[in-house]
């Protein structure tokens with residue numbers, strides 16, 4: 379999904395992240411504590427994301443408020459990541475990015491060999507976030523008629539209001 383955040387000066391930014399999981403409460407994603415999105419969310423927890431499935435003519439756009447996931451959830455999500463992504467979460471640092479290519483491959487192979495599968499736990503930079511939705515917009519395309527959206531908006535009273543909108 380593409381997650382949009384806003385920095386302390388009100389400037390927007392967007393980037394792709396994996397939707398790690400979702401629950402009745404919200405949508406989870408995981409990232410590095412040194413990333414720009416984390417600084418943005420610390421100063422402004424309001425965020426949005428969009429996922430498009432062009433082949434299915436579907437899109438989900440969500441606006442909401444982001445909070446830190448629990449430590450248990452962070453561990454659970456890390457354990458479910460692929461081996462490559464588990465290694466990446468440990469190795470991906472500003473210093474590593476500056477190494478020449480051959481050095482990066484050598485250091486990666488060394489770290490991989492030193493940490494057999496099943497031995498890695500969450501690195502200290504691994505953070506999980508949950509976006510609690512305040513608005514969900516389901517866009518449906520069509521090959522034979524106009525697209526349209528079904529929107530669910532959280533009201534001030536804490537209920538969900540549904541509205542059908544043009545696509």
Ligand SMILES: Cc1cc2nc3c(=O)[nH]c(=O)nc-3n(C[C@H](O)[C@H](O)[C@H](O)COP(=O)(O)O)c2cc1C
Nearest residue numbers: 391392393394395396407408409410413414415416
């Ligand atoms: C398909 C795809 C999936 C990605 N998934 C993640 C992810 O789950 N977590 C993450 O931190 N970065 C992920 N990235 C990298 C981010 O897009 C981004 O470059 C990085 O998190 C730094 O973003 P920031 O400095 O704007 O916070 C992914 C990139 C792509 C293209």
